[in-house]
Amino acid sequence: MAxxxxxxxxxxxxxxxxxxxxxxxxxxxxxxxxxxxxxxPISEKDAARLLVYHTVRYHRPADxxxxxxxxxxxxxxxxxxxxxxxxxxxxxxxxxxVEHPDEVRRIADxxxxxxxxxxxxxxxxxxxCNIESYLGLxxxxxxxxxxxxxxxxxxxxxxxxxxxxxxxxxDGLEIFYARxxxxxxxxxxxxxxxxxxxxxxxxxxxxxxxxxxxxxxxFDGKTCVHPRQIDVVNAFFTPSxxxxxxxxxxxxxxxxxxxxxxxxxxxxxxxxxxxIELRALTTLAQARAAGIxxxxxxxxx
Amino acid sequence: xxxxxxxxxxTLESGDIQVxxxxxxxxxxxxxxQSIVRSQFGEAILATTKExxxxxxxxxAVVSLVDKGxxxxxxxxxxxxxxxxxxxxxxxxxxxx
Numbered sequence: 001m002a003x004x005x006x007x008x009x010x011x012x013x014x015x016x017x018x019x020x021x022x023x024x025x026x027x028x029x030x031x032x033x034x035x036x037x038x039x040x041p042i043s044e045k046d047a048a049r050l051l052v053y054h055t056v057r058y059h060r061p062a063d064x065x066x067x068x069x070x071x072x073x074x075x076x077x078x079x080x081x082x083x084x085x086x087x088x089x090x091x092x093x094x095x096x097x098v099e100h101p102d103e104v105r106r107i108a109d110x111x112x113x114x115x116x117x118x119x120x121x122x123x124x125x126x127x128x129c130n131i132e133s134y135l136g137l138x139x140x141x142x143x144x145x146x147x148x149x150x151x152x153x154x155x156x157x158x159x160x161x162x163x164x165x166x167x168x169x170x171d172g173l174e175i176f177y178a179r180x181x182x183x184x185x186x187x188x189x190x191x192x193x194x195x196x197x198x199x200x201x202x203x204x205x206x207x208x209x210x211x212x213x214x215x216x217x218x219f220d221g222k223t224c225v226h227p228r229q230i231d232v233v234n235a236f237f238t239p240s241x242x243x244x245x246x247x248x249x250x251x252x253x254x255x256x257x258x259x260x261x262x263x264x265x266x267x268x269x270x271x272x273x274x275x276i277e278l279r280a281l282t283t284l285a286q287a288r289a290a291g292i293x294x295x296x297x298x299x300x301x
Numbered sequence: 302x303x304x305x306x307x308x309x310x311x312t313l314e315s316g317d318i319q320v321x322x323x324x325x326x327x328x329x330x331x332x333x334x335q336s337i338v339r340s341q342f343g344e345a346i347l348a349t350t351k352e353x354x355x356x357x358x359x360x361x362a363v364v365s366l367v368d369k370g371x372x373x374x375x376x377x378x379x380x381x382x383x384x385x386x387x388x389x390x391x392x393x394x395x396x397x398x
Contacts, residue, residue, distance in 0.1 A: 050381050080391065
């Protein structure tokens, strides 16, 4: 069974700030994104790259899914960023502004070469693709399936709306289609869907409304730009008692099927396949992460 | 001894260290340290700095360190960045284990 990595919250922290990088490990985010891109001034790219490398390689928080966001795929920094990021051994590398599947394949090939050079098993490092333009959205499914390393796609709403000549609003009507289209591509490809940032860090009520919508649409998590957003977002991605009970029933049926050496398992007349089992495990992991005691279920995740 | 130019890396923010390197032709390596934790960690800061300078082969330079409580890997990163800038070279990525 694949390891469960919760992705309710992914917090960006600037690779230019040592103090923020140290502090970020102590919040409740599931995923910690050390950023080399937008939050780092051009003049500090080299220094940030070294700082992020040493932090992730030797002092990464053990209880978090660690990601490094590299600079643009056509920027002068990308080759050096990949050298540092792969050798730092994060769980994933987050690619900004992906628009074509060929871009993913090119980066995946580079990662494979560096993994081999560094003695890292091929395919270890996963990819998150940020979809931040109409072109990326149109090609979202092809991007998600371009390479097995891709495990998640995230919507970048600010750049997306700019590419559409739309105006960014708090209620987010202008990204409603993009959210659904990205989700559809993610579900079809079997990768996780991460919702866009809610930029106003002082508007907690607005964040709640935005996160409620994202959860109801089906997103697996949301990107955060400030620590104060983390607990709010985590709360919305905590499963209900009914969802937990159903997850326990699914996993019990799977266990019973194994005991009886059945090839196929059903519950309430429906087949339980691997994605359903994985989703049930994720539900229980989300519940445990929220401090909800789980009794009677298999201790997965 | 390779030629170097003046270079700075890091900031004066809390948890960071500012590393400045200046050419010191014909003279030995000179390291100046200001730190809010000098009495507790001064030797460790200097040891990390000397180790990185040695890796870069910098022997004739004045190195100024203004430390604001940086952790060891932050110090190492900042000295490496300053050395790359001073020698106008790219960092050589290799697996260290």
